[in-house]
Amino acid sequence: MGILGCMPPIQRREITGPARVRFAPSPTGNLHVGGARTALFNWLVARHTGGVFVLRLEDTDRERSTPESEAQILRALEWLGLDWDEGPFRQSARSVVYLEAIGRLKAAGVVYAAWETDAEMEAQRDAARANKLAPVVRGRRDWTDEQIGGFVAEGRRPAWRFGVEVTGRTVIDDYVRGEVSFEHTAIEDFVVARSDGTPTYNLAAAVDDLDMQISHVIRGEDHLSNTPKQVMVIRALGGAAPAYAHIPLILGPDKKRLSKRHGAASVEDLRDAGFVPAAVLNVFALLGWSFDDKTTMFTVDELIEKFGVARISKSPAIFDLKKLEVLNGRYLRLMGDDEFSVALVGHLDRVGFFADKDAGARARVLETVPAVKRKLTTLGDYEALAGWLFRPLEIEPEAWDVLAADVRRSIQAIGGGLGRLELLEEFTLDAIKDVLQDQLHILGEDARGFLEPQRIALTGQRVSTGIYESLLLAGREESLARYRHTLGRLADIWVA
Numbered sequence: 317m318g319i320l321g322c323m324p325p326i327q328r329r330e331i332t333g334p335a336r337v338r339f340a341p342s343p344t345g346n347l348h349v350g351g352a353r354t355a356l357f358n359w360l361v362a363r364h365t366g367g368v369f370v371l372r373l374e375d376t377d378r379e380r381s382t383p384e385s386e387a388q389i390l391r392a393l394e395w396l397g398l399d400w401d402e403g404p405f406r407q408s409a410r411s412v413v414y415l416e417a418i419g420r421l422k423a424a425g426v427v428y429a430a431w432e433t434d435a436e437m438e439a440q441r442d443a444a445r446a447n448k449l450a451p452v453v454r455g456r457r458d459w460t461d462e463q464i465g466g467f468v469a470e471g472r473r474p475a476w477r478f479g480v481e482v483t484g485r486t487v488i489d490d491y492v493r494g495e496v497s498f499e500h501t502a503i504e505d506f507v508v509a510r511s512d513g514t515p516t517y518n519l520a521a522a523v524d525d526l527d528m529q530i531s532h533v534i535r536g537e538d539h540l541s542n543t544p545k546q547v548m549v550i551r552a553l554g555g556a557a558p559a560y561a562h563i564p565l566i567l568g569p570d571k572k573r574l575s576k577r578h579g580a581a582s583v584e585d586l587r588d589a590g591f592v593p594a595a596v597l598n599v600f601a602l603l604g605w606s607f608d609d610k611t612t613m614f615t616v617d618e619l620i621e622k623f624g625v626a627r628i629s630k631s632p633a634i635f636d637l638k639k640l641e642v643l644n645g646r647y648l649r650l651m652g653d654d655e656f657s658v659a660l661v662g663h664l665d666r667v668g669f670f671a672d673k674d675a676g677a678r679a680r681v682l683e684t685v686p687a688v689k690r691k692l693t694t695l696g697d698y699e700a701l702a703g704w705l706f707r708p709l710e711i712e713p714e715a716w717d718v719l720a721a722d723v724r725r726s727i728q729a730i731g732g733g734l735g736r737l738e739l740l741e742e743f744t745l746d747a748i749k750d751v752l753q754d755q756l757h758i759l760g761e762d763a764r765g766f767l768e769p770q771r772i773a774l775t776g777q778r779v780s781t782g783i784y785e786s787l788l789l790a791g792r793e794e795s796l797a798r799y800r801h802t803l804g805r806l807a808d809i810w811v812a
């Protein structure tokens with residue numbers, strides 16, 4: 317046994333008791349996989365512990381925050397079913413709270429006016445780098461009244477920096493990463509208020525976590541380095557820091573940082589592509605968390621029951637769109653016909669499927685449900701699979717190539733099928749199946765060689781709903797007309 321095998325398993329803690337957690341997106345873009353996973357983990361902890369899920373919009377960056385992004389984030393959360401108990405709180409509406417906190421920090425003497433310009437601070441960083449030191453800046457605190465008077469006369473306004481106690485260190489006991497220690501020598505005197513008076517992210521997030529009595533901060537690992545700063549602010553304000561759980565990065569299957577390239581679209585893009593919330597939540601939950609090594613399917617209720625931070629991994633998670641597709645297909649098949657119909661029609665409405673169709677189209681879609689449910693990976697595949705039923709026959713070029721490759725054989729198959737279908741007294745699924753199977757035997761064809769031309773004659777496509785069901789869905793007259801049309805076209809090239 318290797319050394320690892322001898323080591324006792326890591327006993328990680330679990331969050332117990334009602335947790336007050338928050339999701340704090342910046343409304344500067346769409347809700348993507350990473351943000352949605354953070355929201356989900358927080359929501360699951362709130363629901364699992366009977367706690368509270370707070371939604372806070374960190375919109376202090378007025379230039380990059382947009383109302384569209386905010387609306388989009390809320391819509392995406394609602395679509396996923398991640399309902400919040402408090403909020404949405406907007407940081408832009410809480411300036412007074414931050415000003416008051418900055419006032420208290422000033423009064424406590426833990427922040428100081430930094431008169432240096434950005435360029436001067438950057439020069440300090442460059443000098444540190446040149447000496448192979450951490451680029452950690454600290455403002456001068458020994459300006460004379462005269463110098464300050466000069467700055468004021470020039471129109472300079474100070475930023476306010478937190479004076480980090482350089483001798484110490486801040487230790488956090490992270491639920492995922494264990495004890496993480498931050499030496500203060502490596503932490504610069506961070507800005508809490510910009511020279512225009514606006515609070516920075518580190519100030520606002522810390523003040524809000526304290527003010528909103530957040531018990532556990534669960535967020536992406538990229539925020540780990542902000543944590544000691546936020547802890548310092550909270551302590552300086554006389555509060556106790558929340559507990560932290562920093563969740564791992566998400567990579568694509570190629571182990572590169574997740575991006576659009578990996579199909580990691582926004583949540584709304586996934587919705588529009590025809591994924592269902594249950595599958596999306598299932599896959600997001602597994603981005604860094606696992607219950608055991610084998611279970612891959614969890615309903616939302618099972619996730620609420622089983623989720624816990626103790627089983628969140630430190631290593632990066634992999635987002636694989638293929639897995640989502642497979643799982644989505646499974647979720648679709650598990651749905652009852654009614655539930656599936658609601659999801660399908662909702663999707664088709666959203667993507668404008670009915671816009672150019674007559675009033676009967678909705679009823680027709682419902683008729684197709686049993687035929688498509690088994691075959692769909694995403695609801696977005698509906699058009700490709702069943703769209704043929706809603707438009708006149710149009711033979712796709714690659715489907716035509718299949719027929720044209722052996723015109724004689726195609727005419728024989730389609731003509732043979734047509735002859736049998738024309739004679740059917742009752743156009744039922746069983747009857748259709750019986751005669752076509754019989755004809756298949758008579759012609760002594762292989763099943764594909766016979767059935768593929770039937771499919772193309774009827775749908776114009778190589779991939780569609782099952783052939784027998786398709787004939788039934790199109791109905792006798794429409795089916796026969798399509799067969800005749802295809803035969804006519806084949807006859808044209810046969811003669812030529």
Ligand code: GLU
Nearest residue numbers: 340341342374521535539
């Ligand atoms: N607004 C930050 C972000 O969107 C979240 C910070 C946090 O969770 O503390 O990355």
